[in-house]
Amino acid sequence: MARTRFLKDTGLTARMTLVMFLIGAIFVGFIAILIALSGNNGGLALVIGVVGLGVVWFQWYKSDTLAMKAMRAREVSPEEAPELHGVIDRLCALADMPKPRVAISYTDLPNAFATGRSPSRAVVCVTTGLLDRLSAEEVEAVLAHELSHVAHRDVLVMTMASSAGIVAAMATRGAQYGAIFGGNRRSDNNGAPAWLIILVVSMVTYAISFVLTRLLSRYRELCADRSGAFLTGKPSALASALTKITGEIARIPNRDLRASQSMNAFFIAPAISGASFNTLTSTHPSLEQRLEQLAKIAAELGRPMDGGFPTQPGLGL
Numbered sequence: 001m002a003r004t005r006f007l008k009d010t011g012l013t014a015r016m017t018l019v020m021f022l023i024g025a026i027f028v029g030f031i032a033i034l035i036a037l038s039g040n041n042g043g044l045a046l047v048i049g050v051v052g053l054g055v056v057w058f059q060w061y062k063s064d065t066l067a068m069k070a071m072r073a074r075e076v077s078p079e080e081a082p083e084l085h086g087v088i089d090r091l092c093a094l095a096d097m098p099k100p101r102v103a104i105s106y107t108d109l110p111n112a113f114a115t116g117r118s119p120s121r122a123v124v125c126v127t128t129g130l131l132d133r134l135s136a137e138e139v140e141a142v143l144a145h146e147l148s149h150v151a152h153r154d155v156l157v158m159t160m161a162s163s164a165g166i167v168a169a170m171a172t173r174g175a176q177y178g179a180i181f182g183g184n185r186r187s188d189n190n191g192a193p194a195w196l197i198i199l200v201v202s203m204v205t206y207a208i209s210f211v212l213t214r215l216l217s218r219y220r221e222l223c224a225d226r227s228g229a230f231l232t233g234k235p236s237a238l239a240s241a242l243t244k245i246t247g248e249i250a251r252i253p254n255r256d257l258r259a260s261q262s263m264n265a266f267f268i269a270p271a272i273s274g275a276s277f278n279t280l281t282s283t284h285p286s287l288e289q290r291l292e293q294l295a296k297i298a299a300e301l302g303r304p305m306d307g308g309f310p311t312q313p314g315l316g317l
Contacts, residue, residue, distance in 0.1 A: 052167030141238035144228035
């Protein structure tokens with residue numbers, strides 16, 4: 001993590017570290033099994049691993065460009081969005097961190113995200129739908145959450161965590177064409193074809209990696225909520241923002257939500273309507289869990305969760 005004034009959370013950090021260790025162990029074990037079962041084609045297994053890591057590297061290296069294109073966002077200057085830049089300037093000064101690039105996505109979907117391979121290449125993006133619906137303090141709370149992701153290098157963390165799943169998915173596809181792993185060659189004299197065993201192992205590896213990555217993502221969001229709330233000292237503003245965003249997303253047409261769902265892992269709230277997020281497949285913790293954590297932070301700070309801030313949009317463009 002970069003040295004900033006974002007409050008550390010040793011409990012969440014320990015859980016995230018454990019999940020990352022498990023994902024790494026699964027990745028190493030999977031490659032070892034792949035090589036063993038591939039026999040004379042063990043070199044091909046290594047190629048699949050290297051290519052998979054190459055895909056992971058590309059996604060990390062170009063994460064800002066890919067995310068901006070996916071949301072049709074564009075970078076804005078201080079002259080174009082002075083209020084938005086002003087809020088980010090204040091938060092970066094509070095957090096003692098470099099200022100990221102600032103972008104706006106011109107869509108009615110109320111959301112925000114941060115991405116980039118490093119703090120120096122980071123970009124924080126908000127949608128016009130979010131700016132039109134939230135108050136100035138709510139927007140500040142959302143931006144503090146996103147800047148926490150930048151400070152904690154969460155794009156790097158989540159990209160690394162996805163590596164086992166990506167390689168397993170590639171091996172699964174290859175195993176479906178049994179010839180890649182030796183056609184009908186059997187793993188032993190009486191065993192099943194090697195490609196079938198690899199297919200099963202790949203699918204199990206992908207499933208475990210998928211669940212662990214989702215678990216890590218939920219920890220990451222809770223950590224960003226906590227860090228952002230302590231930075232601003234206004235957990236009630238973030239609670240109000242999350243409640244509004246989740247409620248407004250439910251009103252967005254499903255067709256528009258589907259167009260943005262590839263960005264769910266980056267969003268402050270997933271673009272899903274009418275679904276429970278408290279599941280193994282969710283990238284985010286449930287709204288109830290997030291509000292409960294923010295209520296505890298408010299109690300720690302001695303501040304009530306009953307509002308006390310403007311409800312009208314303050315940074316609409």
